Amino acid sequence: xxxxxxxxxxxxxxxxxxxxxxxxxxxxxxxxxxxxxxxxxxxxxxxxxxxxxxxxxxxxxxxxxxxxxxxxxxxxxxxxxxxxxxxxxxxxxxxxxxxxxxxxxxxxxxxxxxxxxxxxxxxxxxxxxxxxxxxxxxxxxxxxxxxxxxxxxxxxxxxxxxxxxxxxxxxxxxxxxxxxxxxxxxxxxxxxxxxxxxxxxxxxxxxxxxxxxxxxxxxxxxxxxxxxxxxxxxxxxxxxxxxxxxxxxxxxxxxxxxxxxx
Amino acid sequence: xxxxxxxxxxxxxxxxxxxxxxxxxxxxxxxxxxxxxxxxxxxxxxxxxxxxxxxxxxxxxxxxxxxxxxxxxxxxxxxxxxxxxxxxxxxxxxxxxxxxxxxxxxxxxxxxxxxxxxxxxxxxxxxxxxxxxxxxxxxxxxxxxxxxxxxxxxxxxxxxxxxxxxxxxxxxxxxxxxxxxxxxxxxxxxxxxxxxxxxxxxxxxxxxxxxxxxxxxxxxxxxxxxxxxxxxxxxxxxxxxxxxxxxxx
Numbered sequence: 001x002x003x004x005x006x007x008x009x010x011x012x013x014x015x016x017x018x019x020x021x022x023x024x025x026x027x028x029x030x031x032x033x034x035x036x037x038x039x040x041x042x043x044x045x046x047x048x049x050x051x052x053x054x055x056x057x058x059x060x061x062x063x064x065x066x067x068x069x070x071x072x073x074x075x076x077x078x079x080x081x082x083x084x085x086x087x088x089x090x091x092x093x094x095x096x097x098x099x100x101x102x103x104x105x106x107x108x109x110x111x112x113x114x115x116x117x118x119x120x121x122x123x124x125x126x127x128x129x130x131x132x133x134x135x136x137x138x139x140x141x142x143x144x145x146x147x148x149x150x151x152x153x154x155x156x157x158x159x160x161x162x163x164x165x166x167x168x169x170x171x172x173x174x175x176x177x178x179x180x181x182x183x184x185x186x187x188x189x190x191x192x193x194x195x196x197x198x199x200x201x202x203x204x205x206x207x208x209x210x211x212x213x214x215x216x217x218x219x220x221x222x223x224x225x226x227x228x229x230x231x232x233x234x235x236x237x238x239x240x241x242x243x244x245x246x247x248x249x250x251x252x253x254x255x256x257x258x259x260x261x262x
Numbered sequence: 263x264x265x266x267x268x269x270x271x272x273x274x275x276x277x278x279x280x281x282x283x284x285x286x287x288x289x290x291x292x293x294x295x296x297x298x299x300x301x302x303x304x305x306x307x308x309x310x311x312x313x314x315x316x317x318x319x320x321x322x323x324x325x326x327x328x329x330x331x332x333x334x335x336x337x338x339x340x341x342x343x344x345x346x347x348x349x350x351x352x353x354x355x356x357x358x359x360x361x362x363x364x365x366x367x368x369x370x371x372x373x374x375x376x377x378x379x380x381x382x383x384x385x386x387x388x389x390x391x392x393x394x395x396x397x398x399x400x401x402x403x404x405x406x407x408x409x410x411x412x413x414x415x416x417x418x419x420x421x422x423x424x425x426x427x428x429x430x431x432x433x434x435x436x437x438x439x440x441x442x443x444x445x446x447x448x449x450x451x452x453x454x455x456x457x458x459x460x461x462x463x464x465x466x467x468x469x470x471x472x473x474x475x476x477x478x479x480x481x482x483x484x485x486x487x488x489x490x491x492x493x494x495x496x497x498x499x500x501x502x503x504x505x506x507x508x509x510x511x
Contacts, residue, residue, distance in 0.1 A: 014332070025362045029348070036350045036391075047395070097346035101407075104310045105363040106335040 014108060022107040026115020027122070030089070034123055043123070047081050048130030055134060065142025067134065071152035071230045075192040075222065078156075078163055083184035084125060086167025087177045089116045090257070092176040103257065110254040113168060117250060121157075122162045128156055148232040155229025158242035159222055163188050165249035172256045195223015259260075263288050263415050264309065269318035271304050271469075278304040280469040283317070286462075288414070291437060293456030293477075294449040294464045295495075301469035302449040303343045306419045309447070310340040311352035322415050329464060336364070338414035341421055345404035348511070349393035353403055356392060357410055364411035378406035381436055397424035405433075416440065418448040422455050434459045438487045453492055457481075465498060472502040 014022070034040040037097045055070040062069070093099035102112055138144040167184040174180040182183075193199050203213025216222060225238035264286040271279040279301045296302045300502065307313040309320055311331040320327040323337035326417050348356055357378060361371045379388055382402040387395045392403060401424045421437075422430050437446060437459055452455050456463060457477050465473040475498075477491075484491045 022363065025359065029351075029359045032355065033348070033350055096349070097342070097344050098348055100307075100310075100312050100342045101346055101360075104312050104335055104338075104340055105360065106332045107363060108332070214473070 014111070019108075019111055022111035023114045023118060026102075026107070026112050027118040029248045030116050030119030031122060034119065036256075040123055040126070041187055043081065043085060044126055044130060047077070047127045051077055051127075052134060055131075065138040065144040066151050067138065067144065068151055068230060069129065069213050070134065071155065074156055075159060075226060076189075078160060079185060079188035079192050081127070082120075082124065082160060082163040083167050083188060085120050086164055086171050086184060087181035088171070089120065090171040090253075091177045091180045093212070099257075108254075109257040110250070113172075113250050113254045113257065117168055118162060120168070121161060123155075124160045124164065128153065128160075145232065151229050151232045151234050154234050155226050155238075158229065158239060159226050162191075162222060162242050162244045163252070165246040166191075169249045169253040169256065172253045173260070191220065191222045193221075193223075195221035195227075213223060263325050264417075264447060265319075265321040266309070267306070267319045267321075269305065269315045269320060270306060271301075271308060271313065271316050273304075278469050279308070279315075282466070282469070283318075284471065284473045284474055286442075286447055288443050288445055289441055290462060291441055291446040291460045292446075292462045292464060293460035294447055294452060294466065295451065295456045296442045296449075296466035297451055300451075300466045302451075302466055303419055304469075305466070306340075306343070306417055306447070306449060309400055309417050310338060310342070311335055312342075336411070337413055337415050339411065339416040339418075341404045341418040341429055343419040345420075345423070347392045347400060347403060350391060352391055353390060353395065354379075355386045356403065357407060360407040361410040364489060366411060374410050376413060378410055381409070381439075382406040385431065393469035398426060398429050401425055401432075402429075414444055414445055416448075417445045418446075420450060421448050422452075430458075431453060453495055455489060463495075465495065467499060470502075473498045 013255045050072070051074065054073055055067070058069045090099070095103060103109060112249075135144070135146075135149060138149075139146075166187055167180070170187070171177075171180040171181045174183070194203075194213075200213035200217045203216065204211050206212065222242075225235075225241045228235050265283075266284050267280055269279055269282050272279070282301075282305060294302050294306070304313065308315050308327065309322065311327045311334050314328060322334040323332040325337060327334050348359075351359070354375065357375050358371060361374060366374055379385060382405055384399065384402060384406060387399050387403075392400065394404065398470060401421065405418065405421055408418065422433055425433060437448070446460075448456075448459070457480075461477050463473065463475050463477055463480065464471060465475075469475050473495075480494050484494045487494070
């Protein structure tokens with residue numbers, strides 16, 4: 001329907017410095033948009049209250065200076081909260097028609113995509129920063145394994161990056177924020193739950209010869225690689241898994257923006 | 263500075279722009295006239311690099327829109343059709359964002375912002391958020407954003423939309439003050455606005471360029487016939503507009 005524009009044009013290759021500069025400018029605008037509205041405050045408070053209260057409840061029951069339960073519960077929480085962060089990023093640009101303004105500035109679509117991704121990642125980092133008082137509390141009350149906690153946070157950043165990139169991509173495909181949210185949340189839950197033992201068993205049971213559950217859990221589920229971080233190990237294979245999926249979704253997002261114009 | 267060569271664009275089965283060609287040089291202000299749905303905005307979107315032509319080529323300040331889109335965008339000040347702005351941003355921050363994205367920084371950015379704010383008369387709203395501004399102000403904010411980098415080529419899609427008559431006169435004077443060394447193309451579906459601002463007229467209907475005429479020549483014809491310029495333009499449209507069968511084909 002629409003014409004692709006300058007997607008593969010020769011001057012679409014920009015220098016690294018110019019690329020980073022464009023990303024920074026878009027990211028700054030996006031961050032400003034988060035904080036100009038109530039989005040950043042509402043999301044941050046909601047996330048911190050929910051995540052921390054769930055952890056504290058468990059902490060009082062077990063009484064151990066350990067954040068493992070916090071990290072274990074986070075994927076399901078992120079599958080709800082991060083689609084809410086990304087749903088507006090491109091869908092709103094399409095709805096408000098500002099996308100034409102943005103993408104006729106002298107930046108390539110990947111710069112705009114990365115700018116929005118960086119802004120969303122920084123907002124997500126603010127979410128996570130809200131859990132730092134827990135670390136301080138554990139350090140005061142006991143002797144937590146700080147290496148284990150650090151690995152958990154690396155896992156959260158890796159998982160969050162992947163889900164944010166997925167959400168950006170699906171937002172670019174839709175002009176409706178609700179559709180973008182539902183699609184991203186559905187995919188995020190699928191990526192998380194496909195690594196769950198019970199889901200794997202059910203899927204394997206449906207087609208024992210195919211062992212689809214095991215296949216999906218080992219190939220695309222975020223569960224197994226994320227669990228390595230929660231266990232305290234920062235493995236290169238897990239970093240590559242999250243990094244590769246994040247990069248692919250960002251690239252797909254830029255590609256969709258180049259070709260989905262009217 | 264604007265070279266449109268045999269450009270064609272289809273939306274599915276609909277032919278939006280049909281083999282249109284024209285050239286606009288430095289120092290020219292050209293009005294692009296046509297009814298709603300004539301293909302004006304589609305052509306301007308192709309000039310802006312937002313859309314790519316199905317056939318033909320467009321060069322802006324010597325750069326091809328297909329192969330040098332970023333160079334085209336650097337040379338071009340573009341006001342899109344609906345003048346969509348980031349509503350939540352303050353006007354000064356919005357202009358600073360567009361200026362930064364166009365490569366301006368520091369004193370150069372501040373200088374250009376001051377020039378645009380003064381030229382587009384935005385002093386009263388510069389610290390307000392965009393959504394707090396009236397339609398006329400929004401339109402002027404869009405024009406200011408398109409001029410922030412002092413582009414040699416300016417393309418404005420319906421720039422007077424939402425302006426009151428006094429604002430249209432002020433806009434006309436402002437645009438005419440930008441003429442030196444620049445190619446300016448703006449669209450409208452109101453003849454009096456185009457005649458008032460530009461010295462050359464491109465008339466488009468059903469995606470076809472029907473006429474490329476100097477306003478002075480049209481006014482001369484009107485005087486000779488004892489008619490007004492609207493009649494002369496309507497006559498051109500009647501004579502050259504494609505038939506329904508041709509449009510369907």
